[in-house]
Amino acid sequence: xxxxxxxxxxxxxxxxxxxxxxxxxxxxxxxxxxxxxxxxxxxxxxxxxxxxxxxxxxxxxxxxxxxxxxxxxxxxxxxxxxxxxxxxxxxxxxxxxxxxxxxxxxxxxxxxxxxxxxxxxxxxxxxxxxxxxxxxxxxxxxxxxxxxxxxxxxxxxxxxxxxxxxxxxxxxxxxxxxxxxxxxxxx
Amino acid sequence: xxxxxxxxxxxxxxxxxxxxxxxxxxxxxxxxxxxxxxxxxxxxxxxxxxxxxxxxxxxxxxxxxxxxxxxxxxxxxxxxxxxxxxxxxxxxxxxxxxxxxxxxxxxxxxxxxxxxxxxxxxxxxxxxxxxxxxxxxxxxxxxxxxxxxxxxxxxxxxxxxxxxxxxxxxxxxxxxxxxxxxxxxxx
DNA sequence: TTCTTAATGTGATTTATATCACACCAAACT
DNA sequence: AGTTTGGTGTGATATAAATCACATTAAGAA
Numbered sequence: 450x451x452x453x454x455x456x457x458x459x460x461x462x463x464x465x466x467x468x469x470x471x472x473x474x475x476x477x478x479x480x481x482x483x484x485x486x487x488x489x490x491x492x493x494x495x496x497x498x499x500x501x502x503x504x505x506x507x508x509x510x511x512x513x514x515x516x517x518x519x520x521x522x523x524x525x526x527x528x529x530x531x532x533x534x535x536x537x538x539x540x541x542x543x544x545x546x547x548x549x550x551x552x553x554x555x556x557x558x559x560x561x562x563x564x565x566x567x568x569x570x571x572x573x574x575x576x577x578x579x580x581x582x583x584x585x586x587x588x589x590x591x592x593x594x595x596x597x598x599x600x601x602x603x604x605x606x607x608x609x610x611x612x613x614x615x616x617x618x619x620x621x622x623x624x625x626x627x628x629x630x631x632x633x634x635x636x
Numbered sequence: 637x638x639x640x641x642x643x644x645x646x647x648x649x650x651x652x653x654x655x656x657x658x659x660x661x662x663x664x665x666x667x668x669x670x671x672x673x674x675x676x677x678x679x680x681x682x683x684x685x686x687x688x689x690x691x692x693x694x695x696x697x698x699x700x701x702x703x704x705x706x707x708x709x710x711x712x713x714x715x716x717x718x719x720x721x722x723x724x725x726x727x728x729x730x731x732x733x734x735x736x737x738x739x740x741x742x743x744x745x746x747x748x749x750x751x752x753x754x755x756x757x758x759x760x761x762x763x764x765x766x767x768x769x770x771x772x773x774x775x776x777x778x779x780x781x782x783x784x785x786x787x788x789x790x791x792x793x794x795x796x797x798x799x800x801x802x803x804x805x806x807x808x809x810x811x812x813x814x815x816x817x818x819x820x821x822x823x
Numbered sequence: 824t825t826c827t828t829a830a831t832g833t834g835a836t837t838t839a840t841a842t843c844a845c846a847c848c849a850a851a852c853t
Numbered sequence: 854a855g856t857t858t859g860g861t862g863t864g865a866t867a868t869a870a871a872t873c874a875c876a877t878t879a880a881g882a883a
Binding site: 509511515517519531532535536564568571572574575578579580581582583585586587588589590592593594625 | 696698702704706718719722723751755758759761762765766767768769770772773774775776777779780781812
């Protein structure tokens with residue numbers, strides 16, 4: 450269902466049916482099974498992904514094989530390796546499915562074309578990017594200022610829905626704590 | 637000197653003299669002395685600030701009175717409390733001058749007006765915001781994945797100019813390490 | 824069902840970093 | 854010139870969290 454994308458855009462700017470149809474024509478659809486990769490480290494990053502169904506994670510794997518989760522994405526969220534996507538370099542992140550998912554794929558070329566053609570859409574993406582920037586600043590502040598327990602509680606409060614779907618092990622990896630420490634905090 | 641702003645914009649999109657003059661008319665100038673506040677916690681956030689001269693820091697002060705630096709800004713950088721600026725809420729960050737500074741001030745109203753009037757400028761701000769988002773992701777990854785020493789070395793490599801101007805104590809506060817630990821690392 | 828894999832809890836130990844305390848020096852005021 | 858303030862180094866100690874190790878349970882796969 451692409452209605453969910455339309456709704457997201459319309460929270461920022463109204464669209465006619467024609468306009469939305471035009472926008473949507475720049476996306477392709479993709480279904481991914483559980484545990485399947487959407488993106489692997491070292492590959493070129495083809496797309497930004499808008500999630501219409503399911504749940505994914507983008508994560509970095511370091512030299513020791515430890516995973517650090519950059520972001521989750523469920524319905525109505527966007528996900529990709531943005532550094533690589535915007536700069537057209539190879540991915541340093543992996544993205545794979547926590548649950549079977551469906552996404553709408555937007556290549557950088559189509560994104561830029563849409564933005565050039567429709568001032569509205571450039572406005573939409575600017576607003577989304579600003580909101581994303583602010584969200585990351587909050588996360589940084591949380592990392593700088595709070596200990597493991599506080600970060601856990603903040604996340605729980607901010608994204609309660611996530612907890613019903615994401616195993617604690619992955620929450621730990623997102624928070625930058627070991628799964629053992631997180632386990633001890635909950636109790 | 638506002639030429640520095642023009643150069644920054646022209647890295648993304650070319651401008652005529654008229655266009656730049658029009659853009660600049662939406663900014664006001666401000667000079668700030670060393671140690672003076674540009675913004676204090678609890679205030680309304682009037683502007684986003686483009687630095688033409690000097691060096692500033694934006695930081696959060698927690699319940700215990702400990703400072704955590706969200707960002708620095710020197711010539712050619714932007715700085716404000718973005719969460720509060722974009723959402724028109726009161727500041728949770730403080731901004732003050734490390735060196736005597738000069739800034740160009742852009743209110744949210746003028747920013748939105750410029751973006752609505754000139755597609756070019758909306759494009760510029762979208763690009764800047766995207767780049768900012770990517771930079772914050774890098775910082776998060778650094779916080780998740782690296783210890784104090786590694787983070788220090790990464791920062792040193794990424795912003796070598798900063799080190800000649802910012803005391804180590806503040807670098808520590810940006811990295812999320814105590815000044816004592818940072819001091820021991822350097823040696 | 825049985826087998827394997829993923830998720831979780833919990834003890835014992837180690838380690839990175841924070842905290843406390845004090846000394847020293849350089850810069851800025853007055 | 855003298856006095857305050859800001860920046861820095863370094864020892865001793867405390868603490869949050871990582872790591873290692875093992876047990877338990879739940880969930881998928883054959």
